[in-house]
Amino acid sequence: MKKIFLMGRSEAGKTSLTQALKGEELHYIKTQYTNTQDDMIDSPGEYAESKRFSVGLACFSFEADVVAIVQAADEPFNLFGDSSRAFIQRPLIGIITKIDSPYANIPMVRQWMLNAGCERIFQVDNVTREGIDELLDYLRDDLPHLTMEQAMFKQSLGLNEWDPLPEGVEYPEEPSGVPV
Template structure:
């Protein structure tokens, strides 16, 4: 799997999405520092919101294969300026989170991410699992086997990912 770094403002859903991508239990945790997992780098929102801390995101982006810019579908504005993706030396994808919340406007958030230069843009709900498998398929490299691709496991419940101890995660939509 390609390694992805998740960037966005505070409470846009970065940690929740990283939990969903890893198949873990969804539980709110405030990210206080950069968290490295097998294929996900989770960053605090304050790094993207503060110019002096934002420079650290540029350095951590070198450790990832893909940069994921997140924007919640309920956010009143977008943190990312137009064409910001052009400054990155990695592919930059957009991820619209919280698409199933009341008052959500995923189309507006998607347009903001497209304006920032993100291609492609994924719409996801970490709680329902909608769209998570599309991100995993995008991050898949040749030779990788995603849990729902194994013919032997066709009778088992479909999972997004299993954690490093082999416990199954959330069901795939």
């Protein structure tokens, strides 16, 4: 299972999401510090809300297999700008929580996530668990394991390690005739 790093504003639903993903009963807990559980890293919202602490987001992103921007569907503003993708060297996904809110504006939050560079966006409701199974399926689908040579080859093409090779492109063979 991929290790996921959750970042977002206070009260976006990050901690509730971790409880829903583990099948636990939801109960409010204020995240006071970064929790690095088995397959999840849950950060305090203040890290995303303060320039002073935001460097912590970059640091923790290196400990994860996938980074998730978590935003509630009724968010009044966006914390993640168009260049958010620049500091993250992992797959970046978006998770929209509180999709049942009467003030939800899912198209707007979805657009914010697309602008930030999210490769895939999930819509979840932590209370009813709507969308949780789809997110779990994504997390259970492990990333491909590459050799150093394969990773360097992808990098030479301007690809990330998780990006598929373009159609018709294959890994070069070593002199021994074995693909790298």
